[in-house]
Amino acid sequence: MDIDEILIKLDAVRRQGDGWIALCPAHNDHHPSLSIRERNGKLLLHCFAGCSFEDVLSALGAKRKR
Ligand SMILES: [Zn+2]
Numbered sequence: 001m002d003i004d005e006i007l008i009k010l011d012a013v014r015r016q017g018d019g020w021i022a023l024c025p026a027h028n029d030h031h032p033s034l035s036i037r038e039r040n041g042k043l044l045l046h047c048f049a050g051c052s053f054e055d056v057l058s059a060l061g062a063k064r065k066r
Helices: 003-009 053-062
Strands: 014-016 019-022 034-039 042-047
Touching (some): 003 034, 003 042
Antiparallel strands (some): 019 034
């Protein structure tokens, strides 16, 4: 999965610094707490509420918006 595919599936995506922030799909997020970044071709996902990378990816995989 590349970063564009992930950004398409997320809600409330905003550019922040060298990455993006969005609503986390792995918990009931009301304030964007998921940080999405790409560094050296490696995807970095971080939820400030504590969801793991795997939680976020599986939530994204289960969600088909288009
Ligand atoms: Zn989360």
